[in-house]
Amino acid sequence: MSEEQWCLSRETLRDQCLKLQEFRTKVASWYCSHGRDFPWRHADTSYQRVIGELLLQRTRARVVAGFYLDFLAEYPSWESLSRANEKDLQGLLRNVGLWRRRARSLIDLASAVMDTGGQLPDTRAELEKLPGIGQYMASAVLVLCYGEREPLLDVNMARVLERVFGPRQRADIRYDPYLQDLARSVVQVDNAVEANWAVLDLAAGICTIAHPKCHECPLVCLCSFASQAT
Numbered sequence: 001m002s003e004e005q006w007c008l009s010r011e012t013l014r015d016q017c018l019k020l021q022e023f024r025t026k027v028a029s030w031y032c033s034h035g036r037d038f039p040w041r042h043a044d045t046s047y048q049r050v051i052g053e054l055l056l057q058r059t060r061a062r063v064v065a066g067f068y069l070d071f072l073a074e075y076p077s078w079e080s081l082s083r084a085n086e087k088d089l090q091g092l093l094r095n096v097g098l099w100r101r102r103a104r105s106l107i108d109l110a111s112a113v114m115d116t117g118g119q120l121p122d123t124r125a126e127l128e129k130l131p132g133i134g135q136y137m138a139s140a141v142l143v144l145c146y147g148e149r150e151p152l153l154d155v156n157m158a159r160v161l162e163r164v165f166g167p168r169q170r171a172d173i174r175y176d177p178y179l180q181d182l183a184r185s186v187v188q189v190d191n192a193v194e195a196n197w198a199v200l201d202l203a204a205g206i207c208t209i210a211h212p213k214c215h216e217c218p219l220v221c222l223c224s225f226a227s228q229a230t
C-alpha cells in the first residue's frame with residue numbers, strides 16, 4: 001500500500017470511528033425520551049428475559065406484550081415449562097406465528113436446560129448446542145443474562161446500520177462479517193442492553209422498512225440513505 005493510500009484508509013477509519021461514536025450518542029439520547037416500555041424489559045430473572053426474547057421471535061412486540069405476563073404466571077420457571085402440557089402451551093401461543101412448532105421447541109429447550117442443571121450456559125458454543133438456540137438467541141442470552149456486549153442483530157437492526165453506514169457484504173446477516181463487526185461496535189458501551197433496545201426501537205418507530213421518518217430521526221445528519229434521498 002502506498003503512503004497516500006495508507007493515509008487515506010487511516011482517514012477513512014478515523015471518520016468511521018467518529019461516525020460510530022456519534023451514532024451511539026444520538027441513539028442513546030433519543031432512546032431516553034422515545035424508548036418503548038415492555039414488561040420483559042423489567043424482568044427480574046434470566047428466565048423471564050429469555051422467555052421474552054424467545055416469544056419475540058417472528059412476532060410483533062405488542063402481540064407478545066398481550067400475553068407475556070400470562071405466560072409467566074402459567075410457566076414461571078424452566079422447570080414448569082419443561083413439564084408443560086403441549087396442548088395447553090399451544091393454546092397460550094395461539095396468536096403467535098408457528099405456534100404449534102414453537103410450543104414444542106419451548107418445551108424441548110426447557111427440558112434441555114433442566115438436563116444441564118436448570119441454568120443456561122454462559123458461552124456461545126454451549127448455548128448453540130441447545131435446541132432452538134441459534135446465533136441471535138445465543139447473543140440475546142449473553143447480553144440479557146450475562147451482561148456481555150453482544151448485539152441483537154436482526155433484520156431490523158441491520159436495516160438501520162446499513163442505511164447509516166452502508167450495505168452488507170453477504171445476503172445472510174449471520175455470516176456477514178461487516179455487519180456483525182459493526183453491530184458489535186455499536187454496543188461496546190456501559191449499558192449494552194439499552195444500546196441494543198435503542199437501535200431496535202428506532203428501527204420499529206422511525207427507520208421503518210417502507211417509509212422511514214428521516215425528518216424525525218436523530219441520525220439524519222449521519223445517514224447515507226437519507227443523504228442520497230435528498
Ligand code: SF4
Binds near residue numbers: 208213217
Ligand atoms: S435518517 Fe432515515 S434512513 Fe437514516 S436511520 Fe434515520 S430514519 Fe433511517
